[in-house]
Amino acid sequence: MAACASSQVQQLLPQPIICISGADCDAKWNRAATWIAANSTFKIQVRTGTTLQTAGPVPSETTPAFTVTKVARGESRFEITFNGGCGNPYRCVPSIAESRARFAQYVAGEGPASEVSPEVAPAGTPPAGR
Numbered sequence: 001m002a003a004c005a006s007s008q009v010q011q012l013l014p015q016p017i018i019c020i021s022g023a024d025c026d027a028k029w030n031r032a033a034t035w036i037a038a039n040s041t042f043k044i045q046v047r048t049g050t051t052l053q054t055a056g057p058v059p060s061e062t063t064p065a066f067t068v069t070k071v072a073r074g075e076s077r078f079e080i081t082f083n084g085g086c087g088n089p090y091r092c093v094p095s096i097a098e099s100r101a102r103f104a105q106y107v108a109g110e111g112p113a114s115e116v117s118p119e120v121a122p123a124g125t126p127p128a129g130r
Contacts, residue, residue, distance in 0.1 A: 042054035
């Protein structure tokens with residue numbers, strides 16, 4: 001059982017998202033914005049070259065709000081960080097750890113933008129599996 005729990009924790013603790021200034025960072029930053037738009041109940045309220053922030057959270061609600069930042073790490077390298085929270089102090093749905101893992105996977109180009117079914121996916125979002 002400990003091995004299973006350890007495996008699950010590793011899946012929820014993604015590697016830092018590092019990008020190189022230029023096309024690499026531009027692509028990853030655009031993927032970050034796409035993921036937030038597809039997975040947040042709240043609209044993006046702040047969108048700059050270094051910050052993506054949704055509205056929210058709403059007090060007592062389990063719906064997460066997100067903030068993503070692009071932080072300079074030197075030598076034309078940046079780290080894209082992900083933070084989230086919800087108005088309910090005991091629980092977010094989905095959990096912040098789960099959201100962070102899916103976000104990192106998508107921004108790295110390894111997963112779908114959303115778990116939303118194709119019938120309700122936002123306009124311009126390809127159906128899952130494509």
